[in-house]
Amino acid sequence: MSSLLSQLRLASLPVGAQALRAAVKTFLASALGAASSDVRARSWMGFDAGFSRALASRGWVGVTLPAEYGGANLDAFDRYVLVEELLAAGAPVAAHWIADRQSGPLILKFGTDTQKAFFLPKICRAEVFFCIGMSEPGAGSDLASVSTRATPRDAGWVLNGQKIWTTNAHHCQYMIALVRSSGEREDRQAGLSQFIIDLSLPGVTVRPIRDLSGDAHFSEVFFDNVQLANDALIGAEGSGWAQVNAELAFERSGPERIYSSIVLLELWIRLLRQNPLGQLQAAKVGRMAVHLAALRNMSITVTAKLALGESPVVEAALVKDLGTEFEQMVPQLIEASVGVDAQGELEAELHRTLAYVSQMSPSYSLRGGTREILRGMIARGLGLR
Amino acid sequence: MILEALERVLDDHCNSAAVRRIEAGDRAGPLWDTIEQGGFLDILQPEELGGAALPLPDLFPILECLGRHCVPLPIAQSIVARALVGAQATLPPGLVTIANRLQGTANGDLVCVRTPYGLLADHVLTHDGNAMLLMPSAGAERACIGDPRNSMATLTWRNVAPVMRLAGDEQDLSAFTAAMAAAMLSGAMQQTFDMALAYCNTRVQFGKSIGKFQALQQQLSVMAEHVLAGAIAAECAFRSNGLAPSALAGAFAKSRTSEAASLVAATAHAVHGAIGMTDEYGLGLLTRRLHDWRMSYGAEDHWNQIIGHHILSGSGTLVDQVRDI
Numbered sequence: 001m002s003s004l005l006s007q008l009r010l011a012s013l014p015v016g017a018q019a020l021r022a023a024v025k026t027f028l029a030s031a032l033g034a035a036s037s038d039v040r041a042r043s044w045m046g047f048d049a050g051f052s053r054a055l056a057s058r059g060w061v062g063v064t065l066p067a068e069y070g071g072a073n074l075d076a077f078d079r080y081v082l083v084e085e086l087l088a089a090g091a092p093v094a095a096h097w098i099a100d101r102q103s104g105p106l107i108l109k110f111g112t113d114t115q116k117a118f119f120l121p122k123i124c125r126a127e128v129f130f131c132i133g134m135s136e137p138g139a140g141s142d143l144a145s146v147s148t149r150a151t152p153r154d155a156g157w158v159l160n161g162q163k164i165w166t167t168n169a170h171h172c173q174y175m176i177a178l179v180r181s182s183g184e185r186e187d188r189q190a191g192l193s194q195f196i197i198d199l200s201l202p203g204v205t206v207r208p209i210r211d212l213s214g215d216a217h218f219s220e221v222f223f224d225n226v227q228l229a230n231d232a233l234i235g236a237e238g239s240g241w242a243q244v245n246a247e248l249a250f251e252r253s254g255p256e257r258i259y260s261s262i263v264l265l266e267l268w269i270r271l272l273r274q275n276p277l278g279q280l281q282a283a284k285v286g287r288m289a290v291h292l293a294a295l296r297n298m299s300i301t302v303t304a305k306l307a308l309g310e311s312p313v314v315e316a317a318l319v320k321d322l323g324t325e326f327e328q329m330v331p332q333l334i335e336a337s338v339g340v341d342a343q344g345e346l347e348a349e350l351h352r353t354l355a356y357v358s359q360m361s362p363s364y365s366l367r368g369g370t371r372e373i374l375r376g377m378i379a380r381g382l383g384l385r
Numbered sequence: 386m387i388l389e390a391l392e393r394v395l396d397d398h399c400n401s402a403a404v405r406r407i408e409a410g411d412r413a414g415p416l417w418d419t420i421e422q423g424g425f426l427d428i429l430q431p432e433e434l435g436g437a438a439l440p441l442p443d444l445f446p447i448l449e450c451l452g453r454h455c456v457p458l459p460i461a462q463s464i465v466a467r468a469l470v471g472a473q474a475t476l477p478p479g480l481v482t483i484a485n486r487l488q489g490t491a492n493g494d495l496v497c498v499r500t501p502y503g504l505l506a507d508h509v510l511t512h513d514g515n516a517m518l519l520m521p522s523a524g525a526e527r528a529c530i531g532d533p534r535n536s537m538a539t540l541t542w543r544n545v546a547p548v549m550r551l552a553g554d555e556q557d558l559s560a561f562t563a564a565m566a567a568a569m570l571s572g573a574m575q576q577t578f579d580m581a582l583a584y585c586n587t588r589v590q591f592g593k594s595i596g597k598f599q600a601l602q603q604q605l606s607v608m609a610e611h612v613l614a615g616a617i618a619a620e621c622a623f624r625s626n627g628l629a630p631s632a633l634a635g636a637f638a639k640s641r642t643s644e645a646a647s648l649v650a651a652t653a654h655a656v657h658g659a660i661g662m663t664d665e666y667g668l669g670l671l672t673r674r675l676h677d678w679r680m681s682y683g684a685e686d687h688w689n690q691i692i693g694h695h696i697l698s699g700s701g702t703l704v705d706q707v708r709d710i
Contacts, residue, residue, distance in 0.1 A: 005575065005613055010620040088704040259704075266702055273697055282693030287685070289692050290640045293707045294618045301617065322610040378609060379602035382582060 004381045011304035017077035024085040038352040040090025041263040045217045047171050048092035052126040061096045062104045062124035069120035076307040087259040099123045102247045103130035110235035133163040133177030141373050144188045148179040159226040169219035170208045178240050192240035195232045213359045246311050253302035253316035257323035258295045260364050261330035264357045268334050271346040291326045314381030317374040324364040331358040394419050395454040401667045407457040408534040429468035445623040452572025455670050459502035461565050466510040473551050479507035485559045487511040495542040501681045503538030517553030535677045560635030562682040564622035567638035570678045571619040574612045574649045577671045581653045608652040615645040637710045640688040646675040
C-alpha cells in the first residue's frame with residue numbers, strides 16, 4: 001500500500017488524557033451558562049477574553065508548555081481532550097486559540113531563552129493573544145509570494161507591507177508574521193522569516209473587515225516603516241517557510257477541523273428528540289455520526305504522531321480536507337430536512353444557528369489552506385508531484 | 386506470523402488466475418484445502434481447541450489481507466463461524482458461510498436471503514432470533530442473487546432441520562459479520578487504490594505520466610482520504626477484547642467502508658479509462674467486490690438507520706455518544 005496510508009494506523013486516547021474530560025465538562029457547565037446555540041456556534045471565532053482568562057486560571061491555556069513557563073506540561077492527547085470539550089460545547093475560545101495551538105509551541109521550539117521567558121508565561125495567563133500573519137492581497141494560496149518585507153536597520157528591522165484575512169488581529173497584542181527578510185520574490189520559499197510583531201508599535205494599523213454574517217472576525221493589517229527590535233525575529237533568518245510548515249501540522253489536524261458545525265448538529269438532534277416524527281431522520285443522523293466518528297479517530301491518529309514529536313503535515317492535510325467536507329455537509333443536510341410543518345420550541349434557535357453556520361461554512365475549506373492546496377499536498381505525499 | 390503465512394498461501398493460490406478459475410465454477414483447486422489444512426480457520430479458537438487464540442485486534446489485518454486478495458470463497462466467514470460457535474461444537478469440514486438471519490415464510494419454509502457465497506457453501510451458520518443454527522446447504526434450494534461470479538444466493542429449505550442448534554447472541558453475529566465485511570472492504574479498497582496510483586504513475590499521455598495532471602492528482606487525493614477513513618473505521622471495530630465486535634462499532638465500520646466503497650470504485654475506473662473496463666486487466670475483480678461487499682451484511686443506509694435510532698433514543702450529546710463507538 002502507499003506508504004502515506006500505511007503509516008496512519010489507528011491510535012487511541014490514553015486513559016490519562018480521558019481523566020481530564022470530566023473536569024473540563026464541569027468547568028464548562030458553569031462557565032458558559034445558558035448561551036444560545038447561535039452564539040455558541042461561533043466557537044473558535046467567538047472572542048471572549050474573560051472566558052480565556054477563566055480557563056487560564058484553571059491552567060488550561062498553553063497546556064502543552066512546560067511548567068517552568070507556567071504551562072500545564074500536558075501532552076498532545078491531553079490537549080486533544082481539552083479542545084474537543086471546548087469545541088463540543090461551543091466555548092468562545094478565539095482569544096487564546098492561536099497562541100495555545102501554535103504560537104506558544106512555535107516560540108518554545110524556535111524562540112531564544114529571552115523570547116520564551118517573555119512570551120510563554122503571558123500566553124499561559126491569557127494576558128497576550130496572538131494572530132497569524134500569512135495571507136496578503138497578492139499572496140493567498142500562493143503563500144511563498146508574500147511581499148511584506150523586513151529590512152535590517154540599526155541592529156533591528158524595518159517592516160513594510162500588508163497582511164489580510166488575519167483572524168482576530170484587532171483583538172490581539174501580537175502577530176507572528178511570515179515576511180521576506182532577504183532575497184527577492186523570485187526566490188520563493190528562500191529568504192522568508194517569521195517575526196513576532198507587537199501590534200501596538202507606531203506604524204501598525206489594524207482595520208477589521210466585516211464578514212458576510214455581520215461579524216468582524218478578520219482584519220487587514222498595514223505596516224508602515226514599523227521599527228522592530230532585533231529579537232522580533234523568531235527562529236533563524238531565512239527559515240520561515242520550514243517553521244510555518246511545522247506549525248501547519250498543529251493547525252490542520254485538530255478537532256477544530258471536525259467540530260465547526262457541531263453546535264448546530266447537537267441542536268438539531270435535541271429538536272428531533274422532541275419531535276414525534278424525529279425518528280424519520282434517523283438514517284441522516286446516523287450517517288453524520290458515522291462520519292464524525294471516523295474523522296475523530298483519524299484526527300487522534302494524527303495527534304499520536306504529534307505526540308511522538310513527528311510533523312505529520314501531509315496526514316494533517318488529509319484529515320483537514322475530509323473534516324471540512326463533513327463540517328460543510330452538516331448545514332447542507334439540515335437545510336435539506338426543513339419541511340412545512342412546525343418544528344417545535346427550538347425552531348427559532350435552530351434557524352438562527354443554521355443561518356450563521358450555512359453562511360460561514362464556505363470558509364471552513366478556505367481558512368488554514370484551501371481544499372485544492374491541501375489535495376495538492378496529499379498528492380505530493382502520494383509521490384505524484 | 387499467521388499474517389505472513391496467509392499472505393504466502395494467497396499469493397500462490399488466490400492470485401487473479403486462481404480467483405477467475407474459482408469464479409468460473411472450479412472450486413476444487415488448492416486454495417480451500419491449503420487454508421483448511423493450514424489451520425487458518427481455527428485462528429480465533431482457544432489453544433485447547435487447536436486454535437491460535439488470536440485476539441480480535443489481530444484478526445483485522447488477516448481480514449484486510451483476504452480482502453486485498455479478492456477471496457472468492459467464504460474463508461473469513463468460516464473463521465468467524467468457528468469463533469461464534471466456540472467450544473459448543475465442532476463444525477463439519479467444508480465451506481461454512483454466515484447469513485445474519487433465518488426467516489420463516491407463510492408456507493413454513495425457512496429462508497436465508499442474500500447469503501454471501503451461498504452458491505458454494507456446504508453449510509450456513511445463521512440465527513432465527515432464538516438460537517444460532519447450522520443449516521445444510523445440500524437440502525436447500527439455492528437461487529443465485531446478482532452476478533453468479535459473486536456466488537451470492539438466497540437459500541430456501543423445505544422440511545429440512547438444522548444440523549446444529551447452538552447458543553449465541555444474534556447481535557454478536559450481526560456485529561461480527563458487519564465488521565468482517567468492513568475489514569475485507571478496507572483491504573479491497575487499499576488494493577484498488579494501489580492499482581489506480583500505479584496506473585497514474587505509468588500511463589503516459591500528452592508526453593507525461595497522467596499522475597502529473599492536477600485533475601487526476603486531486604481525484605487520487607480524495608480517494609486516499611476515503612480509503613483511510615474506511616480503514617480507520619473498520620479497525621475501530623476490532624479494538625474490542627470481547628468475543629465479537631460491539632454492535633455499534635460493527636455498524637459504524639460497515640457504514641463508513643460501504644459509503645467509501647462506491648467512491649473508491651468509481652474513481653479507480655475514472656483514472657484507468659477504458660483498460661479498466663476489460664475483463665483481462667482485472668480492476669473489475671476488485672470493483673465488483675467493492676459493490677458486492679458493500680451490499681453484504683447490510684449497506685450503509687441500513688446501519689445508519691440503526692445508529693441514528695440509537696442516538697435519537699439516547700439523551701447525551703452526539704459527541705459523547707460517538708466517543709463510545
